[in-house]
Amino acid sequence: MELSLLYFVKILVAVLAIIALMVGNAIVMVYVERKAAGFIQRRPGPYEVGPWGTLQAIVDSMKLLAKQIFVPANADYILFFLAPILAFFPVLLLFLPIPFGPYLTSWETPDGIILILAFAGFGVLSNLLGGWASNNKYGVLGAARAVSQSIAYEIPLILALLAVIYQAGTLNLSEIVEAQGSWPWQWNLVCQPLAFFIYLVSLVAETNRAPFDLPEAESELTAGFHTEYSGMGFALFFLAEYANMLLVSFVCATFFLGGYKGPILDGFWWTFIKAYLVMFFIVWIRWTFPRVRFDQLLNINWKWLLPLSLLNLWVTAIVIKVIG
Amino acid sequence: MASSNFNFINPFTFLNVQDSPGTYVGDFYTDNFEKGARAGNVILNLGPQHPSTHGVLRVLVELFGEYVLRSEPVLGYLHRMQEKMGEVKTPYQYLPNMGRVDYLNPIAWNWAFAGAVERLAGLEVPEKAEWLRVVSAELNRISSHLLWWGAFVMDLGGVTPILYAFEEREKINDILQIVTGSRLTYNYFRFGGVGQDADGRFVDLIKDFVPYMRERLKMYKALVTENIIFRRRLEGIGPMGEDICRRYGATGPIMRAAGVMCDTRRLYPYGIYDRFDYDIPTGPTDDCMGRYLVRLEEIKESLRILEQAVRDIPGGPHIVAKAPKPAYKLPAGESYFTVEGARGQVACHIISDGGKTPYRIKLRAPGFSNLSLFAEAAKGTLLADAIAILGSLDLVIPEVDR
Amino acid sequence: MRAIWDNIKGLYSLLVGMKITIVFLFSPRKTVHYPRKVVERENVENYRGPLELTRGKKDPAKTPCISCQLCVKACPGNCITVVKGKEGKAPSLWTYDFSYCCLCGACVETCPTGALAFSHRVYMVAKSREELLLDLLADLDDRVKKSPQLEAKTDAKSDAKSEAKTDSKADAKAGAPAKKDGEEPSPA
Numbered sequence: 070m071e072l073s074l075l076y077f078v079k080i081l082v083a084v085l086a087i088i089a090l091m092v093g094n095a096i097v098m099v100y101v102e103r104k105a106a107g108f109i110q111r112r113p114g115p116y117e118v119g120p121w122g123t124l125q126a127i128v129d130s131m132k133l134l135a136k137q138i139f140v141p142a143n144a145d146y147i148l149f150f151l152a153p154i155l156a157f158f159p160v161l162l163l164f165l166p167i168p169f170g171p172y173l174t175s176w177e178t179p180d181g182i183i184l185i186l187a188f189a190g191f192g193v194l195s196n197l198l199g200g201w202a203s204n205n206k207y208g209v210l211g212a213a214r215a216v217s218q219s220i221a222y223e224i225p226l227i228l229a230l231l232a233v234i235y236q237a238g239t240l241n242l243s244e245i246v247e248a249q250g251s252w253p254w255q256w257n258l259v260c261q262p263l264a265f266f267i268y269l270v271s272l273v274a275e276t277n278r279a280p281f282d283l284p285e286a287e288s289e290l291t292a293g294f295h296t297e298y299s300g301m302g303f304a305l306f307f308l309a310e311y312a313n314m315l316l317v318s319f320v321c322a323t324f325f326l327g328g329y330k331g332p333i334l335d336g337f338w339w340t341f342i343k344a345y346l347v348m349f350f351i352v353w354i355r356w357t358f359p360r361v362r363f364d365q366l367l368n369i370n371w372k373w374l375l376p377l378s379l380l381n382l383w384v385t386a387i388v389i390k391v392i393g
Numbered sequence: 394m395a396s397s398n399f400n401f402i403n404p405f406t407f408l409n410v411q412d413s414p415g416t417y418v419g420d421f422y423t424d425n426f427e428k429g430a431r432a433g434n435v436i437l438n439l440g441p442q443h444p445s446t447h448g449v450l451r452v453l454v455e456l457f458g459e460y461v462l463r464s465e466p467v468l469g470y471l472h473r474m475q476e477k478m479g480e481v482k483t484p485y486q487y488l489p490n491m492g493r494v495d496y497l498n499p500i501a502w503n504w505a506f507a508g509a510v511e512r513l514a515g516l517e518v519p520e521k522a523e524w525l526r527v528v529s530a531e532l533n534r535i536s537s538h539l540l541w542w543g544a545f546v547m548d549l550g551g552v553t554p555i556l557y558a559f560e561e562r563e564k565i566n567d568i569l570q571i572v573t574g575s576r577l578t579y580n581y582f583r584f585g586g587v588g589q590d591a592d593g594r595f596v597d598l599i600k601d602f603v604p605y606m607r608e609r610l611k612m613y614k615a616l617v618t619e620n621i622i623f624r625r626r627l628e629g630i631g632p633m634g635e636d637i638c639r640r641y642g643a644t645g646p647i648m649r650a651a652g653v654m655c656d657t658r659r660l661y662p663y664g665i666y667d668r669f670d671y672d673i674p675t676g677p678t679d680d681c682m683g684r685y686l687v688r689l690e691e692i693k694e695s696l697r698i699l700e701q702a703v704r705d706i707p708g709g710p711h712i713v714a715k716a717p718k719p720a721y722k723l724p725a726g727e728s729y730f731t732v733e734g735a736r737g738q739v740a741c742h743i744i745s746d747g748g749k750t751p752y753r754i755k756l757r758a759p760g761f762s763n764l765s766l767f768a769e770a771a772k773g774t775l776l777a778d779a780i781a782i783l784g785s786l787d788l789v790i791p792e793v794d795r
Numbered sequence: 796m797r798a799i800w801d802n803i804k805g806l807y808s809l810l811v812g813m814k815i816t817i818v819f820l821f822s823p824r825k826t827v828h829y830p831r832k833v834v835e836r837e838n839v840e841n842y843r844g845p846l847e848l849t850r851g852k853k854d855p856a857k858t859p860c861i862s863c864q865l866c867v868k869a870c871p872g873n874c875i876t877v878v879k880g881k882e883g884k885a886p887s888l889w890t891y892d893f894s895y896c897c898l899c900g901a902c903v904e905t906c907p908t909g910a911l912a913f914s915h916r917v918y919m920v921a922k923s924r925e926e927l928l929l930d931l932l933a934d935l936d937d938r939v940k941k942s943p944q945l946e947a948k949t950d951a952k953s954d955a956k957s958e959a960k961t962d963s964k965a966d967a968k969a970g971a972p973a974k975k976d977g978e979e980p981s982p983a
Contacts, residue, residue: 109816110556111825206437210459210776279550280622288445288548289777357616357816358809359623360550362777363459373802486871489899553816560825567838574843574913580899588900594837616815621805719869719901 080165083175087164095311099126102352109356133307136300141204144297148202153298153305156195159188160312167319168243170329170337181242182234185320186227189275192313193219196277196284199306200294211293214363215284218274221370222281226271228378229264232385233257233324246328251335256327263381265325267374269350272317274366276310279355283363318347422467426453434462441470445548445780448790452767454779461779464771466764471794479754484510484743485584485719487754492578494756495792497540500526500533501734503582505741505756508663508730510584513723513743520707522586523665528599528702529569529581530664530732531695535606536565537735538688541787545685546617548784549626554617561609564602571595584721586712596703603700610692618689627682631770631782634679641769642762645737646691647786650676650683657733669698681785688787722749736760736787760786760793834917844916845893846902848935849909856939858932860910862886866902875902886932893927 100115100123107114115122140149166181168174178184193215200212234240236257237248249256258265274281285293295306322328322343331339361369427436440451449470455463475494479487484506491506492499504526511518518526539562543555566576572589573579581588617623633643635651648655656673658666674690676683725747731740737759744753763786771779827834848858862879874895880887903911921927 105820106552108820108824110553111560111819111822112556113824113826113828116828206435209435210456282550286550286777288550289780291444353813353816353820356553357812358551358620359546359617359626360777361622362626362775364775365625482871485901486869486899489871489897489901493897570838571841574841574900575898576842578897580897612815616812619808620812621802621808625805719905 080176083165084161087161087175090164091160091308091312091315094315095308096126096130098311098314098348098352099129099307101349102355105349105352106356109353130304133300133304138300138302139297141297144204145202148198149297150302152195152199152202153302153309155191155198156309157305157312159191160309160316162188163316164319166242167316168246168323168328169319169340171335173329173337174243177243178241180240182230182240182245182320185316186223186230189313189316190219190223192309195306195309196294199298200284203294203297205297207290207292207296208294211284211286211290211296214286214290215277215294218277218281218283218366221367222271222274222374225267225370225374225378226275228375228382229261229267229271230320230324232261232264232378232382235382235385235389236261242323242328246323246330249327249330251327251330252332253327256325258325258327261325261381261385263377264385267378267381268321268325269347270369270374272321272347273351273354274370276313276317276351278310278314278351280358280360281366282355282360283366286360288360314348314351315344318344318351321347422451422453422465426455426463426465433457445784446790447544447784447788450764450788450790450793452779452783454771454776456776459776461771461774461776464768464779466767468761468764468794471790473791473795475795476754476756480750480752483720483750484723485717485721487751488582488584489578489580491582492575492580493791494758494795495734495736495739495760495789496578497789498533498537498735498739498792499577499579500530500581501732501739502741502756503579504530504664504732505730505734505739506743507582507584508732509728509741509743510717510723512730513726513728513745514584514717516585516713516717519586519709519711519713520665521590521709521711522713524702524707525572525587525591525711526582527664527666527669528591528699529572529579529587531698531702532565532569532599533579534735535692535695536562536569538692539565541688541735542613542617545784545787546623548780549623551617551623554613557609557612557616561606564598564605568595568598568602571598583712584717586710586716588712590711596706599699599703603696603703606692606696610689613689618685624682626777626781627685627785628678628680630681630778631774631785632678632680633766633770637766637769641765643737643766644759644762645734645787646676646684646687647737647763647766649674650687651679652676657731657738661731663730663732666698669701671695671697681781684785684787720749722747723751731757734759736789736792737763756795758792758795760788760790761795764788764793839915839917842915842917843898843900843913844919845896845914845929846891846911846931847914847938848889848931849912850935850939856943857885858889858910858935859908860884860886860889860906861908863907865905865907866911869901869905871899871901872897889931891929891931893921893929894924 103125104114104122113122115125118124118128140146163185165176166174166178166184196215196219197212200208200210200215233245237245239245239248253259277284283293284290285295290296295303298306319340322340326343326347327339328343329335329337329340331342423436423438435456437454437456438451439454440446441449446452451467451470453465453467454461473493475490478490482490488503488506491502494502510516539558540555543558546554569579569581570576572587572591572595573581574589633647633651635648635653637643638648638651638653644655644657652675654673654675657663659673671694674687674694676687723743723745725745727742727744729740729742731738733739738757739759740757742753742755742757743751746752767783767786770782774782833839848860851857851859860877861884862877864877867873867875867877872895874892876888876890877886878888879885898913900913903913
């Protein structure tokens with residue numbers, strides 16, 4: 070594509086829209102998560118601020134904005150502030166290649182999924198820096214956990230996506246959506262159930278959500294890598310967590326659930342419905358299961374998910390060779 | 394947040410305690426504990442403000458990676474001089490303290506102290522009072538186990554079950570409030586009886602509660618006990634055999650999980666427990682899972698006792714005619730009375746010289762002995778396992794510190 | 796093979812747990828939403844709140860207290876102060892520091908005239924320590940003003956109960972005592 074002024078304006082508008090989406094998503098998801106947690110636990114959840122507590126998340130973010138930012142003694146000042154920023158901003162880039170609708174892609178690139186997988190690594194870097202720089206033993210333990218967990222789970226995640234990529238024969242996300250049909254039985258979910266399952270498990274681990282929330286394991290490490298963060302530092306980590314959740318949900322919708330295609334009237338609403346169903350699944354299991362232990366977490370990955378995803382990839386390759 | 398903090402630290406200074414003497418100033422316990430640490434190992438303070446120490450317990454651990462090499466519980470953050478208070482108050486005035494020693498299982502402590510005074514004074518307790526004592530103690534045992542259940546699952550990362558446990562706990566609180574008047578720190582027992590008689594609503598609510606609780610136990614089983622993550626977290630973790638239990642004086646569910654029939658209700662019978670038909674569950678395994686299962690079985694056995702109790706309610710007064718007044722003086726002598734609390738053997742030893750107040754009161758807290766097993770059981774486990782072991786001991790810090 | 800089978804069974808157990816929570820997600824709430832709802836009356840009636848003076852059998856406007864100081868001596872927390880008045884036995888000052896009170900009931904049980912009872916003020920709120928120093932004579936006067944005549948009662952105990960009813964009515968700002976949400980046994 071030519072580098073014209075129009076092109077830059079388009080990207081700029083897209084980035085602004087994505088920032089709005091990320092912040093709006095965080096506000097909505099904080100409310101949805103707290104309300105779902107409340108309902109699962111048979112209590113009303115947020116109730117006082119606004120009708121049915123809908124303004125609670127906004128008021129909470131105001132509180133976080135107004136809070137003092139505390140820096141522990143002997144903390145690494147630069148890295149301490151760099152970490153939350155590093156957690157939040159790379160996620161922006163990752164939304165660029167996602168096809169929200171048939172004509173609603175910020176940046177139509179042939180290597181969209183490569184971009185996403187490459188920049189997703191920044192998230193763990195920020196966790197590591199945050200834990201390391203805050204001069205806190207819990208933080209260091211959480212950071213160490215975050216790194217080994219992220220490295221481990223990226224492999225089955227990529228291998229699961231690779232099976233779909235083999236099938237579609239492209240790295241372009243829009244083309245992967247186009248390769249799927251409108252009806253649920255034409256989605257990749259049906260012909261790649263194992264890959265879908267592996268991806269689902271890995272995405273929970275990759276976004277550090279319960280039952281794989283080891284880096285911030287509350288009952289063990291108080292808050293893990295963000296123990297010492299307060300105010301906006303904490304808010305940025307929080308935003309990044311929800312943005313990451315949204316991203317992996319969009320990728321899941323694109324790869325396995327037919328993206329913007331639906332039984333009636335294709336459009337971006339289908340992408341959002343599907344992505345938010347995946348988000349609800351993540352919230353739902355968080356409030357259901359206890360946390361796994363660290364060695365079990367790695368065992369699940371190296372002993373089960375990795376061989377299974379390799380097997381899945383192998384079978385896919387053979388089937389494609391035989392049929393195609 | 395002064396910018397004077399701007400400096401790039403040597404990242405190993407706080408990890409390596411041996412190499413930087415003088416830079417780290419700890420208290421007595423930290424200093425002593427650090428002397429034994431190998432260079433490169435991390436000394437971590439779990440608590441006194443930590444989400445999973447349930448109050449203000451502080452545990453010093455030496456970590457090699459995620460492995461716990463040594464640990465040492467530090468007590469006394471909630472020491473309230475309960476035993477000394479017994480020496481300055483008359484026995485009657487001291488009775489409300491018993492609700493505060495262990496706020497989750499106050500009835501057992503009520504019973505231990507009231508029983509010791511009654512034994513010393515030779516007071517007879519009416520039948521109705523004994524019935525009320527058994528019923529309230531069993532209800533309290535269930536509510537204590539329920540809170541432990543929720544908190545234990547929360548230690549393992551499952552946040553939801555504790556709120557389900559609280560549903561049942563509220564029901565028990567409603568029932569116990571009818572006779573005791575309060576919802577947490579019950580001051581129910583009196584010397585020679587109990588404070589208040591039960592009415593029909595008390596019995597009706599218990600009759601409703603027993604089948605309801607059985608249904609909920611099935612839900613607990615499906616949601617938590619059979620959950621694979623939960624089972625893998627507990628099976629084989631923190632084995633505490635009979636040997637170590639006997640060495641440290643552990644009682645209650647910990648001892649029973651080791652396969653020893655150790656229950657004060659059977660070993661030193663008191664009250665009218667001999668009228669009821671119930672089993673003492675002993676654990677299949679002596680690990681965290683065994684202790685978990687024993688406690689859930691105990692809830693079932695307590696429900697059995699309640700079920701039999703509401704079938705046959707004795708009549709008569711709920712307190713002896715000439716019950717001791719606040720200025721009551723104990724006769725000279727000694728007495729010891731022990732009951733089965735939710736956490737193990739609760740006992741009270743009174744020495745009186747015939748004066749206005751007792752000469753000495755000794756309270757035996759089961760949590761104190763149970764906690765002393767932790768350091769040995771947690772050696773060589775992962776940090777997450779150490780938390781699970783700590784949770785499975787069912788510690789109530791006010792009771793440990795007294 | 797055994798491990799694979801165990802893991803498949805484990806996955807099934809996870810599904811069972813997820814089913815339980817999704818059912819609870821769509822079942823009614825269990826909590827009582829306080830300012831809008833209050834717990835049932837019968838649940839409040841046996842609650843022991845701060846002390847109150849009962850009303851005399853002969854003269855419902857006066858306390859039967861004879862300033863004998865027995866409750867002062869019995870109290871483990873020394874939270875009661877009773878000063879005898881100039882004429883007769885009636886007290887001129889009856890204060891009670893609720894912040895020291897452990898609600899043990901020693902005073903109520905020792906009172907020879909039945910002048911003391913536990914109130915049932917579940918919703919009592921104090922914003923400072925001074926507010927917890929309760930003047931029970933003033934409190935009694937307040938209640939007398941509210942309902943000058945005592946309903947036909949036989950003894951001091953049920954007397955106290957009726958007082959509590961009016962009290963809890965006044966406290967429950969929602970007016971009519973709403974019923975507790977979801978008191979029925981759960982479908983679990």
